[in-house]
Amino acid sequence: MRLKGPMIQALRLARGWTPQRLASESRTSRATVNRAERGESVYPTTAARLARALSTPDYPVTPGMLWADNPNAQTSPAAVEAPRPPAAGDPDEDVA
Numbered sequence: 001m002r003l004k005g006p007m008i009q010a011l012r013l014a015r016g017w018t019p020q021r022l023a024s025e026s027r028t029s030r031a032t033v034n035r036a037e038r039g040e041s042v043y044p045t046t047a048a049r050l051a052r053a054l055s056t057p058d059y060p061v062t063p064g065m066l067w068a069d070n071p072n073a074q075t076s077p078a079a080v081e082a083p084r085p086p087a088a089g090d091p092d093e094d095v096a
Contacts, residue, residue, distance in 0.1 A: 028046055032046055
């Protein structure tokens with residue numbers, strides 16, 4: 001599955017994360033994050049992990065929003081530029 005690489009990168013940067021931090025938060029490898037940001041193919045489960053990691057309460061990200069081949073995906077450029085990071089101690093945050 002090909003993803004919208006620039007959107008993934010914009011969401012990551014808006015959170016102030018490095019590729020390594022996104023990899024850690026999404027439980028993927030840094031190489032996988034780099035592939036996703038280049039718009040290369042990744043597994044659907046990887047898209048779901050990235051979407052969950054990049055979601056915020058103000059801007060929930062779904063895997064379908066990240067698919068390059070999804071013409072029905074609706075995104076807001078304003079939301080992509082500046083999503084709010086989750087609050088510390090968010091009860092929905094996974095603990096490894």
